[in-house]
Amino acid sequence: KQEVTQIPAALSVPEGENLVLNCSFTDSAIYNLQWFRQDPGKGLTSLLLIQSSQREQTSGRLNASLDKSSGRSTLYIAASQPGDSATYLCAGETSGSRLTFGEGTQLTVNP
Amino acid sequence: DGGITQSPKYLFRKEGQNVTLSCEQNLNHDAMYWYRQDPGQGLRLIYYSQIVNDFQKGDIAEGYSVSREKKESFPLTVTSAQKNPTAFYLCASSRRDTVSGANVLTFGAGSRLTVL
Numbered sequence: 271k272q273e274v275t276q277i278p279a280a281l282s283v284p285e286g287e288n289l290v291l292n293c294s295f296t297d298s299a300i301y302n303l304q305w306f307r308q309d310p311g312k313g314l315t316s317l318l319l320i321q322s323s324q325r326e327q328t329s330g331r332l333n334a335s336l337d338k339s340s341g342r343s344t345l346y347i348a349a350s351q352p353g354d355s356a357t358y359l360c361a362g363e364t365s366g367s368r369l370t371f372g373e374g375t376q377l378t379v380n381p
Numbered sequence: 382d383g384g385i386t387q388s389p390k391y392l393f394r395k396e397g398q399n400v401t402l403s404c405e406q407n408l409n410h411d412a413m414y415w416y417r418q419d420p421g422q423g424l425r426l427i428y429y430s431q432i433v434n435d436f437q438k439g440d441i442a443e444g445y446s447v448s449r450e451k452k453e454s455f456p457l458t459v460t461s462a463q464k465n466p467t468a469f470y471l472c473a474s475s476r477r478d479t480v481s482g483a484n485v486l487t488f489g490a491g492s493r494l495t496v497l
Contacts (some may be wrong), residue, residue: 312490312491313387313489314489316487319483321483366429367484368439371416
């Protein structure tokens with residue numbers, strides 16, 4: 271059974287700092303790894319999707335990497351802004367079209 | 382605009398009562414899902430449906446029931462058998478990306494259920 275873990279659980283940084291969020295998964299037979307953003311009391315918004323054949327994806331200030339052999343993915347946020355404050359969740363898709371989610375990292379960017 | 386609508390946004394229930402959460406989508410997606418989210422935890426899958434008139438149990442289906450009579454609708458009933466129903470419930474639908482083959486999910490805004 272796939273298990274997904276995110277470290278750290280919470281992170282507080284000053285505005286402008288570059289930061290890395292970590293995601294680990296136990297089953298390397300994933301089809302893809304997805305990163306989502308969740309604002310308080312809201313649903314999830316998809317940020318980046320990395321296919322199993324890819325090593326990274328970029329969107330604006332966000333860059334996500336995937337290393338299947340080590341069971342790890344990272345989300346890099348450059349030049350963080352207060353508007354980036356949210357909870358970030360990763361999820362791995364395995365057989366049966368099911369996604370397994372991590373617990374999330376709650377990010378606070380201070381002005 | 383296409384999207385997923387969940388209602389109600391907030392719901393209060395007395396112990397022993399059944400409640401039904403609504404989820405409607407106009408994205409023409411075949412698959413729909415219900416997740417439960419507790420504070421500080423990730424999403425846990427309750428039920429999912431890949432086609433009309435068919436659905437499967439997820440990881441925490443006990444105390445819940447669903448139906449899928451129409452493609453657009455996937456209501457979730459939280460029964461009195463659910464021992465700890467207070468949580469944030471998220472509905473999602475998905476399409477299979479034709480290029481990558483990835484299962485791309487779209488989420489609703491969620492429904493917060495509180496048992497008094």
